[in-house]
Amino acid sequence: MLFKLAAITLAVALVAGAALAHKGATGVIAERMTAMKNMGRELKAIGDMLVGTAPFDAAAVVQHADALHENCHRTTILFPPGSIDHHSRALPTIWEKPEAFQEAMQKLHNATETFAATAPLSDRTALAASFEQIRKICNGCHQTFRSPDN
Numbered sequence: 001m002l003f004k005l006a007a008i009t010l011a012v013a014l015v016a017g018a019a020l021a022h023k024g025a026t027g028v029i030a031e032r033m034t035a036m037k038n039m040g041r042e043l044k045a046i047g048d049m050l051v052g053t054a055p056f057d058a059a060a061v062v063q064h065a066d067a068l069h070e071n072c073h074r075t076t077i078l079f080p081p082g083s084i085d086h087h088s089r090a091l092p093t094i095w096e097k098p099e100a101f102q103e104a105m106q107k108l109h110n111a112t113e114t115f116a117a118t119a120p121l122s123d124r125t126a127l128a129a130s131f132e133q134i135r136k137i138c139n140g141c142h143q144t145f146r147s148p149d150n
Contacts, residue, residue: 025087032078033088035071042068043134050128058122065119068134069112076105089147104141111137 025033042064048054049061079094079101094101115130 028083029088035075038071062119065116069116072112094145108137
């Protein structure tokens with residue numbers, strides 16, 4: 001039950017937060033916001049299937065997992081130095097502690113890669129464990145590197 005609530009909460013927060021923060025952003029900032037919004041959408045779709053609020057569709061899980069990993073991969077290069085402005089919820093900590101941020105992004109990249117590799121097996125227990133790992137990484141990164149919702 002706790003996993004179900006956590007998955008739904010994460011997905012809603014990612015999608016809603018991305019929609020609000022996106023207003024007025026351009027260039028690489030808009031690109032990374034779009035990639036993050038896409039990751040939120042993929043996480044929501046997967047989470048809904050894992051907790052049973054949507055029918056489990058193994059092929060759809062694979063598709064969402066691949067898209068999640070691709071967006072994560074794209075996002076790793078969308079935080080170049082100086083790419084912060086008032087439209088972004090990205091905190092200056094990203095550029096003040098680039099090694100810590102890159103380490104967090106690498107953890108997420110590895111976790112989404114593992115999830116994408118696990119998805120074709122349709123093992124819901126393994127998928128749920130892998131999804132929980134992604135959720136924890138996302139939450140940790142957001143607590144450190146993203147400003148709270150306004």
